[in-house]
Amino acid sequence: MGKSPCCDKNGLKKGPWTAEEDKKLVEYIQKHGHGKWRTLPRNAGLKRCGKSCRLRWTNYLRPDIKRGRFTFEEEEAIIQLHGVLGNKWSAIAAQLPGRTDNEIKNYWNTHIKKRLLKMGIDPVTHAPRLDLLDLSSFLTSSLHAHYCSQFMNAPNALNMNGYAVSPDLLDLATTLCSSSFKSPEAPQNVLEITPQVLEQFQYSLLANQLHNPLNNAHFPNENRPMHSNNAREIPPSNPSNFVSCHQNSIPSYWQADGDIQPQHINIDETSVSLPNHGFDVSCRFNIDHFSSGHLVFQSNDANKVQNFGLGSSSLSSPMSSSLTLNSSSTTSAAYLSGCNKEDRDGHGCHIMPSLYDAAPNSFYVNGIM
């Protein structure tokens, strides 16, 4: 055993603080200041140990503590800082005025960590990981979609609608589907796998591949996933495939699938293609070496988008959401999530990033789904 608990002796109180105790502590500190925590409780007339007093003051009673839910900006800052600092909660808290290390730690463990895991992002390394994806969750929602009426034979699904999935990964999806969602009408060995399920699956795999080139075994070249809308090949993962441009070539409005002038950049890989119907989608855009400006995500069809937003919150406008890029940072990331409405023409839609008011430095954007 290490040191004995400091509150065990002398009948010192433990547990939740009463209003009276809070009052005593606040009044004492207002009068004498804090510090000398070991002697403070005796002087303040509290039957608590110094440690308990310090904790109560720093985490709860301090006048500059900000109350209420974390804003998206704060959440984004926490994720960025955690990516750099790891579990150095006090160092992270130092960058967020009014927030305590304890509060940030709790928020990380109860909210952010779960969201990252749901997105298939390792909360420790911040890299996408296939094995962390909540596949059963999105397969469940996919299979419950009302238009999910077609069944297909599993082997045929390997090339369904131009999708190509390596057999081992399809096995995984197959297992997930067959274990709990098989239609009572479906014949034996027939699975309900919609193109949308596969699309979701592929995007998840792509995220894994982009960050983990060694995992390319999942994606032999001939089996690279295709975008459903135009069957373009998704670029392999290496720095040269990061989109880059300079001020004089930044289009005021980035357009996917349009006539992109030669001096403009091809941003196919930075657009987010929402599947045809009813899926929650999320992605992360890494933004490196930007200078400053406003990153705006816009939908090419407001009628198809129910909502989308940066971070965990959905913004009010179905058409766009924006993020101000801070020139003091060298790296940032924008998390985008959304859900699209019923799609009558079955082509889904795109959410595209635009950069406005950018300073004349180069920047890189890499969109990951």
Add this chain to the structure above:
DNA sequence: AATCGCGTCAACCGCGCGGAG
């Protein structure tokens, strides 16, 4: 109405660091 399960977060605990002597 009672119970259960889960999420949240304030508070506790042990450990390690760093300054003073």
Add this chain to the structure above:
DNA sequence: CCTCCGCGCGGTTGACGCGAT
């Protein structure tokens, strides 16, 4: 240097609230 002690940090616990059954 070495030891002691105060303080702060990160991990963990447990009380509480709330929704589902």
